Amino acid sequence: MAISPYIIGIDLGTTNTALAYATSDQVDSKDAVPIHTFAIPQVVQPSRVESQPLLPSFLYLPSAGEVPEGSLQLPWNAASRVAAGALARTQCSLTPSRVVASAKSWLCHPGVDRRANILPWKADEKARKLSPVDASAMYLQHLREAWNHAHAQLPPEHQLERQEIILTVPASFDAVARTLTVDAAQAAGLPHVTLLEEPQAAFYAWLDAHHHDWRDLVKVGDVILVCDIGGGTTDFTLIAVTDHRGRLELHRLAVGDHILLGGDNMDLALAHVALQKLQGAKLDLMQMQALSHACRAAKEQLLSEPKLKSVPVTVLGRGRSVVAGSLRTELTREDMEKILVDGFFPVCDLSAEVRRTQMTGLQELGLPYAADPVITKHLANFLRRHEPILREHFTKASAPIRTLPNCLLCNGGVFKAKLLRERLLQVLTQWSEAAGGGPVKWLEGCDLDLAVARGAAYYGLVQHGRGIRIRGGTAQSYYIGVETSLPAVPGMAAPIRAVCVAPFGMEEDTEADLPDHEFGLIVGEPVQFRFLGSSHRRNDPVGTVIENWEEELTELSPLTMTLPGSSSSANATVPVRLRSKVTPIGTLEIWLVSREGDQQWKLEFNVREQNS
Numbered sequence: 001m002a003i004s005p006y007i008i009g010i011d012l013g014t015t016n017t018a019l020a021y022a023t024s025d026q027v028d029s030k031d032a033v034p035i036h037t038f039a040i041p042q043v044v045q046p047s048r049v050e051s052q053p054l055l056p057s058f059l060y061l062p063s064a065g066e067v068p069e070g071s072l073q074l075p076w077n078a079a080s081r082v083a084a085g086a087l088a089r090t091q092c093s094l095t096p097s098r099v100v101a102s103a104k105s106w107l108c109h110p111g112v113d114r115r116a117n118i119l120p121w122k123a124d125e126k127a128r129k130l131s132p133v134d135a136s137a138m139y140l141q142h143l144r145e146a147w148n149h150a151h152a153q154l155p156p157e158h159q160l161e162r163q164e165i166i167l168t169v170p171a172s173f174d175a176v177a178r179t180l181t182v183d184a185a186q187a188a189g190l191p192h193v194t195l196l197e198e199p200q201a202a203f204y205a206w207l208d209a210h211h212h213d214w215r216d217l218v219k220v221g222d223v224i225l226v227c228d229i230g231g232g233t234t235d236f237t238l239i240a241v242t243d244h245r246g247r248l249e250l251h252r253l254a255v256g257d258h259i260l261l262g263g264d265n266m267d268l269a270l271a272h273v274a275l276q277k278l279q280g281a282k283l284d285l286m287q288m289q290a291l292s293h294a295c296r297a298a299k300e301q302l303l304s305e306p307k308l309k310s311v312p313v314t315v316l317g318r319g320r321s322v323v324a325g326s327l328r329t330e331l332t333r334e335d336m337e338k339i340l341v342d343g344f345f346p347v348c349d350l351s352a353e354v355r356r357t358q359m360t361g362l363q364e365l366g367l368p369y370a371a372d373p374v375i376t377k378h379l380a381n382f383l384r385r386h387e388p389i390l391r392e393h394f395t396k397a398s399a400p401i402r403t404l405p406n407c408l409l410c411n412g413g414v415f416k417a418k419l420l421r422e423r424l425l426q427v428l429t430q431w432s433e434a435a436g437g438g439p440v441k442w443l444e445g446c447d448l449d450l451a452v453a454r455g456a457a458y459y460g461l462v463q464h465g466r467g468i469r470i471r472g473g474t475a476q477s478y479y480i481g482v483e484t485s486l487p488a489v490p491g492m493a494a495p496i497r498a499v500c501v502a503p504f505g506m507e508e509d510t511e512a513d514l515p516d517h518e519f520g521l522i523v524g525e526p527v528q529f530r531f532l533g534s535s536h537r538r539n540d541p542v543g544t545v546i547e548n549w550e551e552e553l554t555e556l557s558p559l560t561m562t563l564p565g566s567s568s569s570a571n572a573t574v575p576v577r578l579r580s581k582v583t584p585i586g587t588l589e590i591w592l593v594s595r596e597g598d599q600q601w602k603l604e605f606n607v608r609e610q611n612s
Contacts, residue, residue, distance in 0.1 A: 003024045003027065003164070003464060004024060004157070004162060004163040004164045005023065005024055005025075005157060005158050005163065006021045006022070006023060006024065006158070006163045006164075007021060007022045007023075007024055007163065007164050007166075007457055007460035007461060007464075008020075008021050008160065008163045008164065008165045008166065008456075008457065008460070009021070009035075009165075009166045009168070009201070009452075009453045009454060009455065009456025009457030009458070009459070009460060010140070010143065010165060010166070010167045010168065010193075010453060010456065011168050011198070011201070011450075011452035011453040011456065012057075012104065012136060012139060012140065012167060012168065012169075012181070013057055013104065013230055013231065013452070014057060014102055014103075014104040014105055014230050014231035014232035014233065014262065014263075014264070015056065015057055015230060015231030015232075015263060015413060016054040016055065016056055016057055016231075016413070016449060017040075017054070017055040017056075017057050017139045017140075017143065018037070018040075018053065018054050018055070018449065018450050018452070018453035019037070019038040019040065019143050019147070019453055020035050020036065020037050020038065020450065020453040020454040020456065020457040021035070021036055021038060021163075021457055022034065022035050022036070022457050022458075022460070022461055024464075027461065027464050027465075027466060032208075032211050033461055033466060035208060035454050035457045035458060037053050037450055037453070037454070038143075038146075038147065038150075039051035039052060039053055040052060040053070040054070040055045040085070040142070040143065040146050041074065041075060041146050041149070041150075042055055042074075042083075042084060042085030042086055042087070042142070042146075043071075043072055043074065043083045043085065043086070043087045044085070044086040044087055045087060046067055046068060046071035046072070046087070047068070047070070047071045047073075049074060049075065050086070052085075052086065053449070053450065054449055054450075055084060055085045055139065055142060055143065056085050056086055056088065056089040057101070057102075057103065057104065057139055057231075058084070058085065058088035058089045058091075058092060058099055058100065058101050059082055059083070059084050059088050059099065059100040059103075059130065059135055059138060059139075060072075060082065060083040060084075060087055060088035060091045060095075060098060060099050061082055061098050061099070061100065061120075061127070061128040061129075061130070062081070062083075062095075062098060063098065063127070063128070066095075066098075072087075074145075074146075075149055076145045076146070076148070076149040077145065082138065084138060084139060084142045085142070088100075089293075089297075092289075092290065092293035092296075093290045093291075093293040093294040093297065093314075093315070094290065094316060096120065096286050096289040096290045096293065097120055097122075097123040097124060097127060097286050098120065098123065098127060098128070099120060100119045100120055100130055100135045101119075101120070101293075102231065102232050102264060102367070103119060103130075103132045103135035103136050103139075104132075104136065104232055104233075105232035105233070105260060105264070105367050106118070106119060106121075106132035106367065107132040107133065107136055107177055107180055107181065107184075108170070108173055108174070108176075108177035108258060109132075109367055109368060110176065110556070110557045111368060112132075113131075114131060114132045114133055114180055115131050115133050115134075116131055117129035117130055117131050117134075118131065118132070119131070119132060119135055122285065132180075133180055133183060133184050133187070134184075134187070136180075136181065136184035137184040137185070137187035137188040138188070139188075140184060140185055140188035140190060141187075141188040141189060143160065143188075144159075144160045144161060144188055144189050144190060147159075147160040148160055160190065161189050161190050161191065164192075164194075164460050164463075165185075165190055165192065165193045165194070166193070166194050166195075166196050166201075166456040166457065166459050166460045167181065167182075167185055167190075167193040167194070167195055167196070167456070168195070168196050168197070168198045168201045168452050168453075168455075168456050169181050169195050169196075169197065169198065170197070170198055170228075170233050170235050170258065171197040171198060171199050171200070171228075171235045171237050171255040171256070171475055172233065172235055172255060172256055172257055172258035172259070172475070172535075173258070174258070174476070174533055174556050174557075175476075175478065175531070175533070175556065175587060175588045176556055176557045178195055178587055179587050179604060181195065182195070182587060194460075194463075194584060195587070196455075196456050196459050197235075197237070197252075197255070197472075197475065198228050198230075198235060198411070198452050199226035199228045199235050199236075199237035199255075199411065200226075200237065200239075200252065200455070200459070200470050200472065201451070201452045201453075201455035201456045201459065202226055202228055202409065202411035202445065202451050202452055202455055203224070203226055203237075203239060203250075203409060203455065203470065204455035204456070204458040204459050204462070204467075204470070205445070205446050205450075205451040205452070205454045205455030205458060206409055206443060206445055206446065206451075206455075207455075207458065207467060207468060208446075208454065208455065208458040208467070209445075209446045211467070215248055217443065218241050218248075218407060218443075219241060220241055220242060220243045220248065220399075221241065221394075221399055221400065221402065222240070222241040222406055222407050222441075223238055223239070223240050223241075223253070223390065223402055223404070223405040223406055223407065224238070224239045224240075224241070224405060224407040224408070224409055224443065225237070225238060225405035225407065225408050225409070225428070226238075226239060226409045226411065227379070227408065227409070227410050227411070227412075227415075227424060228410075228411040228412050229261075229262050229263070229375065229410075229411075229412040229414040229415065230262050230263065230412040230413060230414070231262050231263040231264055231413065232260060232262045232263070232264055233258065233259060233260060233261070233262050234256075234259040234261045234262055234370075234375055234378060235255075235256060235259075236254075236255070236256035236378075236379060236382045237252060237254065237255050237256070238252070238253045238254040238386060238389075238390070238405060239251065239252050239253065239470060240253050240390075240393055242397060248468070249468075249471065250468060250469070250470040250471065251393075251470070251471050251472065252470055252471065252472030252475075253386070253389055253390065253393055254382075254386040254389050254390075254535070254536075255475040255476075255535055256378075256382045256535070257382075257535060257554075259370050259378055260367055260368055260369045260370055261369065261370040261373060261375065261378070262412070262414060263296070263412075263413060263414050264292075265344075265369065265370075265373055266299070266339070266340055266344060266414065267292045267293070267295050267296040267299065268292045269339050269340075269343055269344075269373070270292075270295040270296075270298075270299060270331060270335065270336060270339055271288065271291040271292040271294075271295045273295075273331070273335050273339060274291060274294075274295055274313050274329050274330075274331055275288075275291065277329040277330075278327050278329050281327055283315065283327075287315055287316070290315050290316065291313070291315045294313045294314060294315060295313060295331055298311040298312075298313050298330075298331040299331070299336055302331070302333050302336055303416045303417055304416075308333065309332060309333050310330045310331065310332040310333065311330060311331050312328060312329075312330050313328070313329050313330060313331050314326055314327065314328050315327050336417075337417075337419055340417060340419070340420060341419050341420060341423050343373065343374075344373055344374065344375050344420075345374075345375055345376050345420055345423040345424060345427070346374060346376060347376070347423075347426070347427055347430065348374070348376050348377055348380065348427070349380070349431075350380050350383065350384065350431045350434070350435075351380070351384075352374075352376070352377045352380045353377065353381070354370075354371075354372045354374075354377045354378055354381050355371060355372035355374075355377070356371060356372075376424070376427050379424075379427075380431075383404060383405075383431070385536055386536065387403045387404075389536075389538060390402060390403050390404075391403060392538075402437075403435065404428075404431060404432050404435055404437060405428065405432075405440065406432065406437060406438070406440055406441060407440065407441045407442075407443055408424065408425055408428055408440050408441070408442055408443060409443040409445055410424065410445060410448075411445060411448060411451055411452065412448060413448055413449060415448055416448055421442075425440060425442055428440040471507075472505060473504070473505035473506045473507040473508070473582070474502055474503075474504060474505060474506045474582060474588070475504075475535060476504060476533040476534055476535045477500055477502065477503050477504040477533065477534050477535075477537050477538065477540050478500070478501055478502040478531065478532070478533050478580075478588055479498035479499055479500050479501060479531070479532040479533070479534075479546065479549070479553060480498070480499055480501050480529065480530070480531060480532075480578070480590060481496040481497070481498060481499075481529070481530030481531070481532065482496065482497050482498075482499050482519060483495075483496055483497075484496070484497055495547070496530065497545050497546065497547055497549075498532050498545070498546040498549040498553055499514070499517065499543065499544070499545055499546075499578075500540045500541065500542055500543060500544040500545075500546075501514070501542065501578055501580040501588075501590055502542070502580045502582060502588055503538075503540055503541055503542060504534075504535075504537070504538040504539075504540075505538070506580075506582050507582065508582050508583065508584050509582065509583065509584045510581070510582055511579060511580065511581045512542040512579070512580050512581075513542070513577070513578075513579050514542055514543045514577060514578045514579070515577065516543065517543055517577065517578065518575050518576070518577055518595070519575070519576055519577075519578070520573040520574070520575060520576075521563065521573065521574045521575075521576040521592050521594075521601070522563075522572075522573055522574075523562075523563045523564065523565035523572060523573075523574055523601075524562070524563075524564070524565045524572065525562060526560060526561070526562050527560070527561070527562070527563070528558050528559070528560045529558060529559045529560075529561070529603055530555065530558050531555070531556040531557070531558065531559070532549065532553040532554065532555050532556060533553065533554050533556055534552060534553045534554065537552060537553070542580070559603060563592075563601050565599075566598070566599060574594050574595075574599070575594065575595040576592040576593055576594055576595065576601075577592075577593050577595070578590060578591070578592060578593075579591040579593060587604065588604070589602055589603070589604050590602070590603040590604075591603075
């Protein structure tokens with residue numbers, strides 16, 4: 001395949017965005033191909049631009065007259081009225097109602113219209129707002145324009161949009177969130193991207209860092225837990241080391257569910273600690289958001305400067321005398337360690353259950369955060385649920401059964417805190433030894449802020465034959481809902497059966513047919529297609545029908561559309577067969593092919609486009 005001058009890896013993170021790259025002219029060399037980090041120019045203070053390795057995933061949308069004219073200009077955009085990056089992150093603790101944050105978490109929230117202008121969430125109706133898709137596109141557009149400005153003296157083929165781009169997503173992103181991510185990239189002027197799961201990217205970064213000795217660090221039969229905790233999500237992935245004709249291979253065995261739990265939750269917990277120190281202070285919603293962001297900055301400073309014992313925290317008052325009404329306290333290292341370690345990573349048994357709260361009839365709209373903040377409990381639930389998968393894997397390999405991971409690789413900014421890494425390793429070792437195993441081995445990762453971007457670039461090299469590939473395919477089994485043909489019963493809707501259209505692990509750029517199944521497709525009028533997924537039903541082949549699926553499958557966002565019929569089939573039911581395809585970029589297509597083969601329609605996990 002043709003290769004572009006650069007191979008690009010982009011980590012579009014909840015808290016930070018990063019870009020790493022390798023030059024393709026070294027792909028055929030015998031030496032390791034170096035991976036570089038792109039320093040991203042951004043406004044750090046009004047009228048001041050600096051290049052930094054990370055672009056904080058924040059957007060500052062100032063109101064008219066709020067900042068001096070031209071103070072947000074960039075080297076490639078003198079008229080910019082939006083600031084992405086460092087300045088926007090600073091503004092979070094000053095004017096949170098004009099800063100978009102955690103857009104990535106909203107991008108995967110099926111309870112809102114992710115194309116609607118809803119961010120900043122709960123900002124005044126007159127305030128400037130963006131959709132989660134548009135916000136994500138703006139981060140990527142900033143990268144494209146910054147890269148192209150830096151390479152302006154080179155030929156056009158060096159522009160970012162002409163490179164091979166690997167864009168990362170959480171392993172737990174469903175097909176809709178993945179498609180929306182691709183749409184955001186296209187809106188940013190990046191028409192061709194390949195998606196890669198973040199925990200896999202983190203492991204690829206580890207492989208790159210240990211390209212000389214990784215085969216000495218892991219062996220056949222090892223199971224590696226990649227625990228990736230970023231600003232908004234917690235992702236668990238299990239990777240097994242196997243043998244194929246005398247060569248080591250890596251297989252992704254399991255991916256956890258989407259858990260909206262991460263650094264944002266920790267910052268809010270620290271904000272409540274700070275609020276208790278402000279005895280008697282009453283903060284409104286926006287002030288509480290500002291306090292949370294101020295605590296995030298204090299936490300990051302404490303983590304980066306080990307000798308510091310405390311950091312001041314300030315939240316602006318409300319009303320005319322804002323400065324006079326400012327509230328000040330401090331966040332101590334002792335506060336931070338106690339809340340983060342004991343609150344989110346307490347020691348617990350492998351049998352510990354995740355707390356499920358009673359659902360209230362009416363709930364405030366917002367992000368569906370995990371009800372239980374204890375990450376070790378979520379991990380215990382993940383490992384218990386996937387124990388049968390490990391047993392099956394080792395049984396097929398005719399190898400000694402291992403039901404728990406024996407290696408740990410951590411990723412995400414949360415693990416900058418050494419205490420958290422040590423506590424997680426302690427808990428895993430406790431579980432392993434209780435099950436008759438030995439201590440869990442720590443795999444030393446690379447830069448926690450840049451690992452995912454660097455690993456994505458490494459994966460781009462793997463696609464050209466450099467390095468070792470983690471085999472995995474789709475992270476879930478996917479199903480389409482089919483209405484049963486039964487006599488109508490008053491007060492009861494016709495039951496829906498789930499038909500598997502893509503099994504777990506279906507590889508990119510492959511297709512699957514359902515030749516023995518024929519369905520009636522309604523054309524010429526609005527209809528709804530229902531999609532479902534499962535990360536633990538791994539053995540369903542294409543065509544498997546599940547009658548009572550409510551407790552086993554998770555329903556994804558439906559797709560409402562009108563499929564056009566031909567002149568002879570308008571407003572009719574057309575007999576069709578199904579064909580599914582996992583595209584090279586990692587999204588899922590379902591083709592509905594008429595019996596005669598003269599017509600076909602394409603369904604994508606896409607909430608906007610209606611292709612035929």
